[in-house]
Structures are given as C-alpha cells and as structure tokens.
Amino acid sequence: MALASSLHRMSTSSGSSSSSNTFLLPTTDLIISDNQLIDILLNDQNTEYKIQTVNRWCKNTRRNRLSTILDVSQRHDVLLSLINILQQTTNLEYQYNCLTLLSEIHINIHHYDQRIYLPAIIQCFSSTSNDVQSLTVQLLTKQIHLTSDIRTFLFIYLQDGLKSSNIRIRVMAIQSLTELLNTIHQYENLSPIFEVLLQNLQDNTFRSTYNTILLNSIQHIKQIIGLDSIHTYLENYLPILKQTYYTYVPQINEQSQIVPLDTDLDDDDDRTPRASQNNTSQLDNSHSLLSNRKPPLPITNDNLDFYSIIDSLRSNWSVADETNRLNYLEHFKQSCEKYLQKIRTQYLSPSHELEFHQVLHTFLTSILDLLSYLTSSNLDISIKIKLVLSTCLGWLIKHAQVIYCKRNFKTICTVFKNILRNGQSNNRQLAKLSVSLILLLENFVQPPLILNELIDDNFESYNYRIQLEMLAIVTATLLKYRQYQYENLSKISPYFLPLLISNRRELRHGAIECFTVICSYYNSYNPLTLAIFETNQPIKHLLTSIEILSIDAFNALRFRLLRNVLPSLTGKGNITPGLVCDSNTLNDPDAKFILLVNNPTPTPRTTTAPIIESSSSLTKITPTNNKLLQLAMPFAASTTKTITNDTVMRSREIPPLKASDADHDLQRFTTTNHHYEPPKN
Known part of the structure; x- marks a missing residue:
C-alpha cells in the first residue's frame, strides 16, 4: 500500500503554492540582499520575521546560492538559525526553502554534530507537502552517504524517525529505509532498526494499514545483510518477535538478490590491468x-571433504610449487563453500540454531588455524x-x-x-x-x-x-x-x-x-x-x-x-x-x-x-x-x-x-x- 494513499497526503495550497502564505509580500517588495539575509538570520530574535525573510530571499529571481555568500565563520551559526526556525514552525513554504538551503550548503556542514540538525530534518516527514517530504528523503540520503559517523546517524534516525509517536513521521521513516540503506551498510549494526520494524509488524492495527511498507523495508534489509545476520538478530530478540517474523514475513526467497558494487580496482593513475566486473544483478x-x-575448478575426488583437504594442504604446502599451491587453495575454497552450505542446510532451522553456531565455530576455527599454519613459516x-x-x-x-x-x-x-x-x-x-x-x-x-x-x-x-x-x-x-x-x-x-x-x-x-x-x-x-x-x-x-x-x-x-x-x-x-x-x-x-x-x-x-x-x-x-x-x-x-x-584557503x-x-x-x-x-x- 502506498504511503500516499495510507496517509491521504494533500498538496495543500500552502504547501504547493506561495500565494496563500501570509508572510509573502507582493512581487514588488521581494528584494532582500544577501547581507540582509545573513544579518537577520544571525541577529534578529523574531522567528516570524526570519521566516518571512527567508521566503522572500528565496523568491529573488537571481539570488545567489547560500553556499557562495556564507563566510566560513558564519556557517555554523546560520545552520543553527535555520534549524531552530525549522523546529518551531509548520510553515510549508519555509520548510521547503529551508531544506533547499540546507541541501545547498550540505557539502560544507555534513561533518558537524549530527544531533544539531538531523532531528529537525526528520521532523519534516510530518509535512503534508509532497515536495517537502521528497526533499527530506534526498537530504537524509546525502547525509548517510557522506557522514563518517553512520552509527550516530542510524541512532538519531531510529529515535526521531522510526520510534516517533507521530504516525506520519514513523511511516515515512520506515518507507524511506529502502532509499537510505544499501549494500555499503551491510556491516553496520542494523539490529535495532530491524527490531523496531518487527515491533510495528506485531502491532495488528499498524500492520493492517502499512503491511506493504513494512514488508518492503524488512525484505530490503534482508537483502543487504543476508540471512545469517538476520538469524543472529532474531536470536537476540524476544520470542514473540521471532514468531512475528516467521509468521508474517514471506520466506519464499531465502536466496536474496544483491546488486554487487563496483569492484574494479583501477583508478585514473593505476595502469595495471584488472579483471572486468559484471555489474548486473x-x-x-x-x-x-x-x-x-x-x-569452478573440478575436484577430482567428489568425496574429498573439507577436513581431508585441510590435512592435505598442511602436509604438502611446504614442498609444493606455486602451481600446486594455487590448485590446493582452489580446492580448499570450493570445499569451504560446500561445507558452509551443508551446515546451513542441516542446522539453520530455528530448532537447531545452537547446534548450527557450534558447528560454524568449529568450521571457522579450522580455517583460521590453517591460515595461521600456511603463513607462519x-x-x-x-x-x-x-x-x-x-x-x-x-x-x-x-x-x-x-x-x-x-x-x-x-x-x-x-x-x-x-x-x-x-x-x-x-x-x-x-x-x-x-x-x-x-x-x-x-x-x-x-x-x-x-x-x-x-x-x-x-x-x-x-x-x-x-x-x-x-x-x-x-x-x-x-x-x-x-x-x-x-x-x-x-x-x-x-x-x-x-x-x-x-x-x-x-x-x-x-x-x-x-x-x-x-x-x-x-x-x-x-x-x-x-x-x-x-x-x-x-x-x-x-x-x-x-x-x-x-x-x-x-x-x-x-x-x-x-x-x-x-x-x-x-x-x-x-x-x-x-x-x-x-x-x-x-x-x-x-x-x-x-x-x-x-x-x-x-x-x-x-x-x-x-x-x-x-x-x-x-x-x-x-x-x-x-x-x-x-x-x-x-x-x-x-x-x-x-x-x-593565501590565509583564507589554508584556514578553510x-x-x-x-x-x-x-x-x-x-x-x-x-x-x-x-x-x-x-x-x-
């Protein structure tokens, strides 16, 4: 079910048209200079006047981008001013203009403390304007891809978005996960997010209304982190959430599809030939x-199991030449894959999770011990x-x-x-x-x-x-x-x-x-x-x-x-x-x-x-x-x-x-x- 139909979002006149905004003046009185804008944002105490000023400045047909008129020393204070206003107003035009300005200067502010501005941006999910909601998703997507502190981003997004008491914010936050998260986040701790999704799925009323949105986001995370991580998450949740997962989340496509990232090791200054990569799903x-x-390299003995190959590698490694060593390693890798699939098939049902992890631990230890031996001499x-x-x-x-x-x-x-x-x-x-x-x-x-x-x-x-x-x-x-x-x-x-x-x-x-x-x-x-x-x-x-x-x-x-x-x-x-x-x-x-x-x-x-x-x-x-x-x-x-x-460049x-x-x-x-x-x- 689309969110638009669920929430009955309206493109109200105040959100899609500036004519109904009481703070907008006639077109003959729209000229706000760049210096006036900065001065009012930094020094004026009247919030409504600041809203009017920003909206008027954004109406200037030949206005400069905000990033070009801000001095380095002003960025942080201007950001605080814009965010403080955003937290206090529901003016749809200001929300749109503010998010647009934040997007313009985002390249210079994204490394600031995210607690300063992320909650206010997430709050814009509650807007009834489609344009404001779209800008919110775009800005959040920019932030998660640029920030070096993804953990803080995810924590704020969880607390202010996914756990929000405002139903519109919560639903938009859930729906936007499919745009925010991708395969580069597969090693982040997504367990708290996945747990909240299952908690919402457990809620009969919420599930009946937003079932499609919930399942899309759950399946999206499954594709990113893989089934083994999902099962690790589930064993740490309450039993009721595990039951919810197996009851309501379709299990028909256990081999999730992941679009591989570009893995070409080339760069502009490295002329070494590389293997070409396939970027298709x-x-x-x-x-x-x-x-x-x-x-795959054919294995001459189909009955040669994982531990037999390990023994063979240990006994022959020191005397083997390079060709034979590479062949041994190819056999070893194939046996690792086969053995891992075997224990998954045999133990990964919910009733055998303990046995699975015990066998997996033994398996991984055998690999680490072998690598230690092969590299020790x-x-x-x-x-x-x-x-x-x-x-x-x-x-x-x-x-x-x-x-x-x-x-x-x-x-x-x-x-x-x-x-x-x-x-x-x-x-x-x-x-x-x-x-x-x-x-x-x-x-x-x-x-x-x-x-x-x-x-x-x-x-x-x-x-x-x-x-x-x-x-x-x-x-x-x-x-x-x-x-x-x-x-x-x-x-x-x-x-x-x-x-x-x-x-x-x-x-x-x-x-x-x-x-x-x-x-x-x-x-x-x-x-x-x-x-x-x-x-x-x-x-x-x-x-x-x-x-x-x-x-x-x-x-x-x-x-x-x-x-x-x-x-x-x-x-x-x-x-x-x-x-x-x-x-x-x-x-x-x-x-x-x-x-x-x-x-x-x-x-x-x-x-x-x-x-x-x-x-x-x-x-x-x-x-x-x-x-x-x-x-x-x-x-x-x-x-x-x-x-x-010059000093300005060195101090930027x-x-x-x-x-x-x-x-x-x-x-x-x-x-x-x-x-x-x-x-x-």
Whole structure:
C-alpha cells in the first residue's frame, strides 16, 4: 500500500503554492540582499520575521546560492538559525526553502554534530507537502552517504524517525529505509532498526494499514545483510518477535538478490590491468569465495571433504610449487563453500540454531588455524598466493562477524601481517585489498585494538611497502571510525616519525598525510590554527618531537596542517591525499619537503626558517613524475586540486570525505579472478 494513499497526503495550497502564505509580500517588495539575509538570520530574535525573510530571499529571481555568500565563520551559526526556525514552525513554504538551503550548503556542514540538525530534518516527514517530504528523503540520503559517523546517524534516525509517536513521521521513516540503506551498510549494526520494524509488524492495527511498507523495508534489509545476520538478530530478540517474523514475513526467497558494487580496482593513475566486473544483478554470492565469471575448478575426488583437504594442504604446502599451491587453495575454497552450505542446510532451522553456531565455530576455527599454519613459516610466497590468502582471510572475517572476531582478532592480525611479510614484495593491488580487509575487521572489533596489534616493535623491520600500507591503514581507520577514542596514538605515532625523513617520497608523503589526520583527531576534526598548535597539548607534543627530528619536516607539516584539507577515502581501495603536487603546490613548504629526498638525514636544527632549494634544483615536474605525490600504494590522487597560499584557503574548514565503501565491497572478498601485478622491489 502506498504511503500516499495510507496517509491521504494533500498538496495543500500552502504547501504547493506561495500565494496563500501570509508572510509573502507582493512581487514588488521581494528584494532582500544577501547581507540582509545573513544579518537577520544571525541577529534578529523574531522567528516570524526570519521566516518571512527567508521566503522572500528565496523568491529573488537571481539570488545567489547560500553556499557562495556564507563566510566560513558564519556557517555554523546560520545552520543553527535555520534549524531552530525549522523546529518551531509548520510553515510549508519555509520548510521547503529551508531544506533547499540546507541541501545547498550540505557539502560544507555534513561533518558537524549530527544531533544539531538531523532531528529537525526528520521532523519534516510530518509535512503534508509532497515536495517537502521528497526533499527530506534526498537530504537524509546525502547525509548517510557522506557522514563518517553512520552509527550516530542510524541512532538519531531510529529515535526521531522510526520510534516517533507521530504516525506520519514513523511511516515515512520506515518507507524511506529502502532509499537510505544499501549494500555499503551491510556491516553496520542494523539490529535495532530491524527490531523496531518487527515491533510495528506485531502491532495488528499498524500492520493492517502499512503491511506493504513494512514488508518492503524488512525484505530490503534482508537483502543487504543476508540471512545469517538476520538469524543472529532474531536470536537476540524476544520470542514473540521471532514468531512475528516467521509468521508474517514471506520466506519464499531465502536466496536474496544483491546488486554487487563496483569492484574494479583501477583508478585514473593505476595502469595495471584488472579483471572486468559484471555489474548486473545476480543471485546472492556475497558468501561465495568463487567468482561467478569463472568456471569452478573440478575436484577430482567428489568425496574429498573439507577436513581431508585441510590435512592435505598442511602436509604438502611446504614442498609444493606455486602451481600446486594455487590448485590446493582452489580446492580448499570450493570445499569451504560446500561445507558452509551443508551446515546451513542441516542446522539453520530455528530448532537447531545452537547446534548450527557450534558447528560454524568449529568450521571457522579450522580455517583460521590453517591460515595461521600456511603463513607462519617464512616461505617464498608469490603475489598470486598472497592475494588468494588475503581473500580467504577476508571471507573468514565476513562470516565470523562480531563474536568470533572479538575472540580471535589477535590471531587474525598475525595472519594478516604474515601475509604481508613473507615472500615477494607487495604491490599496489595487495595494498588496496589490505586496507579494505582491515576496515572490514574494524567493523566487528574496536579499531584501537586492531591498530595496537598491527603497529608494534616490528614496524621498523618492515620494508617500505609494508610501512606504507600500515600508514594507509592508520589513516583510513582514523578517517572512517572517528567515533572511537584512540588513546594508543601516542604509542603508535613515534613509529612513523622516521618516515618523515625517509629517502622515499611516497613514505614522506604518506607520513605527512597520516600525521595530518592524527592532528585532526587530536582537535576533534575541527579546523586547525596556529593558536591550537600551542594550546592543544597532544598536537604540541607531536610537533615538538618532529621539530627535534627535523626543522624542515616540522615546517612542512605545519604548513600541511594549516591547509585544513583531510585526505579522503574512495570506493576503489585508495586514499586520496589532501595534498596533490601540481604547479600550484610545487613551491609550498610541504610539497617541497617531499621533493627533497636527496638528503634523507635530519636537517640540523636552526633558529631561523630553513632555506629550501629553488625549484630549479628539484626534480622537474613532468607528466611521468607528476605522480610523485600520488602515492604508489595505496594512496592515490585521481583529481588535481588547486591549493593557494593565501590565509583564507589554508584556514578553510575540513572538506567532506568521499563516501567510503571499499571495506563494504561484497565481491572484494569473493572473487578469485585476479589479474596479477608483477612484484616490485
């Protein structure tokens, strides 16, 4: 049943036409200047006058976009003013205009505390205007895809939307789930949302009126997270809700369909051939280690079961050549798939849930033990085998999820580090996979615990590629999981200090980007200023350590921090740096410092500002080495940013992060149809 028919929404004259609005003046008196608008929003105390002013300004035929007339220092206060009015009025025209203005400046405000503005936006679901409701959904969809704090978004959406006492808000919030949520949210905790849906489904009156809307949203979440997660949710609910689920939710399509995300690992600066991807809908293979584009490798003995293959792998691994190892792993992956399907079929009925989880735990432990064994010895492992082993580890994490990962994260991290350390030098393809794999693990285990396991006293012995991967992992973690407290950063960051004066440009660049995010974390991701460098003790202590190490590194990082531009996560397993080398940044202290790799030793500390070599003595920027700041792995810059040296540009607010779905890539841990890069020494 459509919501429109359920709620009998009306496009009232006040919602669809401005003529009935008592605050609108004749067209001859519509001129409100930009400065007047800002001044009234910031300083006037009369709410009705503010409503009238906003509506009149929005009628200006040649009005500027709000984002172009706001100074950086005004954004937060203007946002508060607009939101406060939105919470106090039911004026349909103001609701529409306000949401339009918020959408215009959303790119600059989405990283603010969501508790400030999300409840007021969700409240607009109660509007009787179709246009207002449509804008509300659009704005909420933008927010959930841009925010780095999805958990807070979901909590507010649950409390103010799905649990609202206003029936119109609640129904619209339920209906909009199909637009807000998609496969990139499969590892978020959707259990509270799913529980509320079942509670509404249990309500006879609500179910009889909004049954279709409820079932659509329930089925949509099932498609996103998969049946195994659904059953995990159900076992934690009250028995009555489990009964409601099995009574009213159709179970005819247990193999849910999921549209796979784009998993092409290519980017604009990476010319390595990759496997092509199929973007069409297909039956759910999110739990498959096998590519649906590659015929399965025939198993010569159909009776060869899962544990027999494990024994065979253990006994033959050390003496087998690369071809045989790959064949063994292919057999192993097929047996994993078959065995998992077997225990699901045998135990996954509600009456056998306990037995199912016991058998699943034994199964997962056998896989983890095998991966530990295969990676424990210092064998000459090729890149091909490293990629397959990483794929297997990602598959394990994905199926193990919260409880198992929390109990075994130390072993998982050890396997991960062994894959990186053993055998051939890593390449960019493995680096991208590594970042995605760790972000996936951090969905189930607190990220500070994972970083503690990865960054330890062995860091200095790693080759530069592994060090660069660790820099990328720390950077990506701090960008994505901002809500955690990283008290261990003071222990981790000293390991990165020597990288600032490395004779490799990618390490210098990676370290500067990582320290930029670390300092931003210390300042609660707010814009950095020179004053903060003196008053924020963690930042001051870090900068002092760097100043002792190298005055050039100290000045370069300070300049980089004052840009107030964070690196961003991309959907292709990369981190796009906030600093890109082009003609505009070539003579900036931070870019120059990265270019100066001829002398990797610390520059003696002086009392005066350092004299940096002229651009003529530096490496000349050519189409080839223009990549020098487009870090080889896994940092990459797919666009060129213009950074000026004026104070306004350097003090601007931290820009939005790109939507990060590398760690949610369904096929990233399922495909085995790789095109391998040659190892790079």
